[in-house]
Amino acid sequence: MEASKTQQQLIIEEWSGYSSTKLFKTATITASSSISITRSADSFNHVWRRFLDAFVPEGFPGSVTPDYVPFQVWDSLQGLSTYIRTMLSTQALLSAIGVGEKSATIIGATFQWFLRDLTGMLGGILFTFYQGSNLDSNAKMWRLAADLMNDLGMLMDLLSPLFPSAFVFIVCLGSLSRSFTGVASGATRAALTQHFALQNNAADISAKEGSQETMATMIGMALGMLVARITTENPLAIWFSFLSLTMFHMYANYKAVRCLALDSLNFERSSILLQHFIETGQVLSPKQVSTMEHVLPLCTTLRSSKSTKFLHTRVKLGLRVSSLDHPEMANLLNSAGSFYKKAKYFLVERKGIISVIMHKDSAAADILKSYIHALVMANLMDEKRSLHLESQSWMDKQYENFVQKLKSSGWKTQRLLSPSIIWKAHWYSESLGEKTD
Structure with a gap:
């Protein structure tokens, strides 16, 4: 509130908003011998803002990342x-179970529905067991894959x-498909929510996304009932509507x-950033990288060419030491004593793949460093050089500069070098860096 006193007259202005730079006046209260209240003529903005508060985060748009609005718009449309x-x-599905048929039994329909849910x-x-740890690091891919699996599940119901x-x-096949959707969609949504949040x-x-989804659900249900009524007893119209949507x-x-x-x-993303840094000495921003990364695994092979190297496909993070043969x-x-005395990881080249062996006490910063080192080594494989010597030389000269440029280009430090780093090795060793005589 702002208050001023002029000729024994007290004027109080009422303002509303979440930020001092984005306030609007809602009323003016004048107190002298009597009290008068003048409300702002632009009351529509106030009502609209109150309505909007139910669907957008507090402090919007400054409290979320710039990609929040376009993502939510498209996400709401796909949900609709x-x-x-x-x-x-x-x-x-209800028609197939026998709803409306005299010959259908309650116990039969119940058993079929139970079997569907159990599957x-x-x-x-099972999906969580096999892919749960990959959902954070590949949120885009699994977000898209989840909705494709949901499409398949609904197609099974229609068939x-x-x-x-x-x-x-x-x-049961449709239910199985939708179960993958539930796990992948929920997990990736949590990762994306953390990304959008700029003010904790x-x-x-x-919560506001829940409101948006509820609104989209109500509109979708109303339109769905209308479409279902129009297309009843018309299989061609049903299939045309379903496939178009x-x-x-x-x-x-x-x-x-x-x-x-x-x-x-x-x-x-690490591979894209490192390749560009090696070629130009500059680090791309998250927005630039987003236009270059793939959202489906198949796109990697379909869009690749002889002139393009995808270094991350040549690196495996986590290797069983017990799987190595005697020469390896x-x-x-030998390399442990020569190149990795102070490191908490080893790099091993096997059949064109650079494998990373991590120390059991390695931190997120060690994992990041080991992976970047492995990418550098993978980049040198085609040049027939001494991989360990050349890659270690690059790391000594360029790694710290590379990390500093990552920070200054918009890659968040707390997500870059903290325990919340979004990948981890699968296999660890205990005695890395300790050479035995």
């Missing part, structure tokens, strides 16, 4: 198409009435993922 298609697929639960556990003899198998407001962002859903998801400019490092073990011990 999903809810409309859900009405169509659910209608087909989904088991699938979710189920067409194949009565294989109904249970088809329904991840909980607020998550699915195509739009896939496009919206792709656009949403492409909007993201994540500022944490993973395998591919001898080379490892």
Whole structure:
């Protein structure tokens, strides 16, 4: 509030907003012999802001990253198409179970639904076991893959009435597909929420996203009921509507993922950054890297060319020492005494792949350094040089400069060199750097 006193008259101005630079006046209170209140004529902005507070984080837009708005717009559109298609697929599924048929039994329908849900639960556990640790480092890829799997699940539900003899198998396959969606979508959403939060407001962002999703759900349900009613008893219209919405859903998801400019490092981003730094001496920004990284594994092979090297495909982080044969073990011990006396990792070249062996006490900074070192070595493999000697020389001269430029280019330090680094080695050793006579 601002107050001033002129000729025994007290004037109080009422302002509203979350930031001192983005306030708007809502009322003026004048007190002399009597009190008068003059409310701002622009009351619409005040009401609109209150309505908006239910759907956007406090302090918006300054409290979130620039890619928050485009991502949420495309994400809401893809969610809207999903809810409309859900009405169509659910209608087909209920028809296949026997809803409305005199011959259908309650116990039969209940068992089929239970079997469907049980398959989904088991699938979710298995997916978490095999891929849970990869969801943070590949949030874009798994976000897109989750929605594609959801599309497949709804397609199975829509197909189920067409194949009565294989109904249970088809329904369970669809439930299995959606279980992958639930795990991957939930986990990657948590990672993206942390990315969007600029003011430790991840909980607020998550809550407001719930409001956005609820609104999209209500609109989608209404439109879905309308579409389902229009297309009833018309299989051609049902399939045309479903496939059209699915195509739009896939496009919206792709656009949403492409909007993201994540500022944490993973395998591919590290590779892109290092290659560009070696060639130009400069470090790309997160926005620049976001346009170059892939969102699906297949894109790596489809878009690759002879002139392009994807260094991260030549590096394996984590190797069993016990898997080495005797010559490899001898080379490892020799390089340990020559090049890795002070390091908490070893690098081993095996059949064109640089494998990293980490010390069991290695920190996030050691893991990052080992991976960058391995990428440098992979970059030198085609030049037939002394890999250990040349790569170590580069690390001594350029590594610290590279890390400093990463920080100054927008790559967040706390996510770069802290225990929250988004990848870890699978196998560790205890006696790295200790040469035995």
